[in-house]
Structures are given as C-alpha cells and as structure tokens.
Amino acid sequence: MPKQAPAMKKRAVRGSRTGRPVMALLDLLGRRWTLRILWELREGPLTSRALRTACDEASPTVMQTRLTELREAGLIELLPGDGYGLTRLGQELNETFLPLHRFAERWSKHMTD
C-alpha cells in the first residue's frame, strides 16, 4: 500500500494523499506523544531524557521516532547544548494550542459533573 507525501522525503504522512496540508498536519499531530512533546517544550528546551521523563517515561523508541519526525517537519530542533527545543515554526504551532489548557479545565469539569 503505497503512501506518499510530496512535501516530505520519508515517513509519508498518513492522510496526506489528498495533498491538503491540514490533513498531513493533523496526521502528524495525531501520532502518539506528538502533541504531548510539543506541549512539554512550550516553556523551553528539554534534553531527550528530561523529555522522556516529562512524557510519563514514554519508550525511547517512539520518543526518538517522534523527535525525528518533528525535526523533519521543522517544528523542533536539536540545540547541541540544551537538548530539544521548538523552532520558530514550532512555537507558532504551540501558540495555537495555548487555549487548550483552559479548555481542558472546562472539559474536565464538564466530565466530572
């Protein structure tokens, strides 16, 4: 089953067959730990291990996979001294999710009622 993602070299982005960037983005963000990683980096760079700890000790295998994907997507970068940090583009994306925290509180409240 061939899948393709014209804008990216390898690791075809699932759902990108339509060519619509949103789909590719939604697919990328829909992979396990991806959203969480971006979220945990919101306040500054973290080393890969600190990131793993922050993400409930996610397995290093997926962690590394996600980090590579996010790097290829230009959303994060490896800063030789400080570990992984958001790129400018990644920061922009993260700002989109900022209201998510507030929403989550409201959502949680709605759930417990």
Added chain:
Amino acid sequence: MPKQAPAMKKRAVRGSRTGRPVMALLDLLGRRWTLRILWELREGPLTSRALRTACDEASPTVMQTRLTELREAGLIELLPGDGYGLTRLGQELNETFLPLHRFAERWSKHMTD
C-alpha cells in the same frame, strides 16, 4: 500496568495519571483519526459512513472506537437523523483548531522550500 482516569469510566486516558486535564486531553486527541474526525465535523454533522469516507476510508473498527471515545468525552453526539455532530463543547474545542488550517498552509510552504 494499571492506568486510571478518574473523570472517565472506561478506556483510561493515557497520560492522565498526573490528574492534569490537559494531559488527558492531549492523549485523547493524540489517538489516530481523533483530530481528523473533529476536523471533518467542523461544518456540520456527518453520518458514520460519510465520516469514514471523509477520513480516507479509515477502517470502521477504529472509527467506531474513536466515535465512542469522543462521545464518552462529550465532544460529539449521535443525532438520530443526521449522524454524528459536535456538541457545544466539541465546537469550542474545534474553534481552538481553527487557526490550524492557516498554520498548515504556512507550514507546508516552509517544508517545500
């Protein structure tokens, strides 16, 4: 390895062990097709089959799983005549993602350069 999600009955939300709602939300949204489903419902209700078609013919198994999860999370609901639609809460969440489309365009452009 027992996992728990105090706010929800079954299908414990991964990453919710901290009790922080954002984590639970990020985990829920980080499951395959979840973001996409919410996205596809942005302009109105869709039947389960129409939704499947909209989501690149995702397998009905996951589709149904996600729909159940999202219903339990109070983000979507089954409207007897019109299929699945966003709840008020789901609409709120979706509005959070509205800037995502614009960002995706910028992101895509950044990738192809």
Added chain:
DNA sequence: TCACTGTGCTACAATTAATGTAGCAACACG
C-alpha cells in the same frame, strides 16, 4: 589517565493498536 556521568540514540522481543474485509440487525423507503 581513568572511572563516572549524562547525552542522543538503537536493538529486539513482546504487547497493543490499527487495518481490511466481511457481515449483522434495525429502520426507512418503494
């Protein structure tokens, strides 16, 4: 120099999640 520590990263078997195909019961039409 030599251990010691932390970094980014990988191997690999075991488990879990997703896919693809088929099909069901229920309901609405003709």
Added chain:
DNA sequence: CGTGTTGCTACATTAATTGTAGCACAGTGA
C-alpha cells in the same frame, strides 16, 4: 416484499508502541 442506508461488530493480518537493555560519544572531576 425487496432495496438501500444507517450504526455497529468479528476476525485475521499488518503496523505501531512498549519495555528493557544497551551502545558510542562527550564532558567532568580525581
């Protein structure tokens, strides 16, 4: 009655994720 569509499920195959262990490299201090 047949035909079509809905929401939903079974089940075997395939892909993704986990958990554990460990590597090579760079720095730090003794």
